[in-house]
Amino acid sequence: MAGKMLKPQKKLLEQDHVLPYKIDVEGYLFQVVIFTKLGKISGITVLRSEDELASKEEALAVVQKLQKYNFYFEYLTKRTSIVKERDSTVAERIEQAQLILNNNILFGEKLQPEIDQLSLALEVYKQQQHKMDIYQEDIALLNEKIKEQGLIKEEDWKSAEDLSIAFMIAAYAQTIYLEATRDNRAALAKWFHQNQKQIPAEERKALAKMINVLSDTNGGLVFDQIISLLPLLEDGLLIDKSNPLPKRAQEFNMEYEAHCRFYKPNTNKISELIRNE
Structure with a gap:
């Protein structure tokens, strides 16, 4: 025995x-x-x-x-322990409240570029979170399959590798856009508190809801937790952080896929x- x-x-x-x-x-x-x-x-x-x-x-x-x-799911394991399921909840709340950010008259010429950047980052956050939710379900199904068959088969290794690459690509795009718009969130909150008396009632209510979603106790907290894991995403990779965000994401996609395909543990x-x- x-x-x-x-x-x-x-x-x-x-x-x-x-x-x-x-x-x-x-x-x-x-x-x-x-x-x-x-x-x-x-x-x-x-x-x-x-x-x-x-x-x-x-x-x-x-x-x-x-x-x-x-290694394939190290980031996911760490993220799950830190962020848990609140990232998906925040994405849903953003979906319900973000329409106000499309008001191109409300914010004025000075703040509008920052609002546009923030709106794009939130859209990236939502889209990538939706992808990651699907990938996470697929990973859970793969682990359950392996447990039931009592063996990691050759096709399971390929599935794990592909899912790791897809999940990490989505997570990286989400993270760098959130990191780049930290100050934008703060600028929006500051502008609202300074100007809320002059904002029409309907827009004020909608914007207050958006500010609440992005506050440090709600979405802002989740965003900062996600951003804190950026070093884990970039570990072992050579990424030029001075590049524009789309190019930086593209560089990560290529670097991580190669790193994952040829990974040799220490x-x-x-x-x-x-x-x-």
Whole structure:
């Protein structure tokens, strides 16, 4: 039994978790067991069968593949833990309130360019969020499929890679447009509070609703949380941040796809956790 094999591997106060799917390496199926202590990974054991440990070399190859799969959705995992589902809720609220920003007479020549930039950024946010919601559902279905079949098949690797690329491309476009219009949001709020008495009642009500959606306790908070993850999106990539936003997004698309297709995990740290000796 696997439990008998794991007993010598398990240390004091550790919990063991057997992954619900096997990893295929050169035609052999391997089971991965993760040991945790106080919520952190403390060890990894790879089984070739229920009563046989894999060799250290085999274990390292298995863990590398596992690292690669985790890499595909590292950003999504981090974003989900920080932003949760509020990004989709904010997108819906923006959809309901943003019409007022299309009023080209209300804001005056000085503020209008900033409003136009903000309106574009919010449109990008909504469109990319809609895409990411769909991709996230597809990723959840893929993970459920893998769990049910108990194995990551070759076509699943391709699906995971393609979904990672699509999700990251959408997330990056969304993030850089939000980052570029932080000051625009502040300028709109300041202008509203200074001029609200002169704004016609209907427009004032609509604009107050928009300001509330973008406030620091609502959309603004979510936007800042998304922007805080920009370093994770750009990690390992060479992006010229001085480029105009469309070109910067295009550059990311090419860089990340190449990075993802040829990604090789660094096993220096993880190899110390492997208990296949």
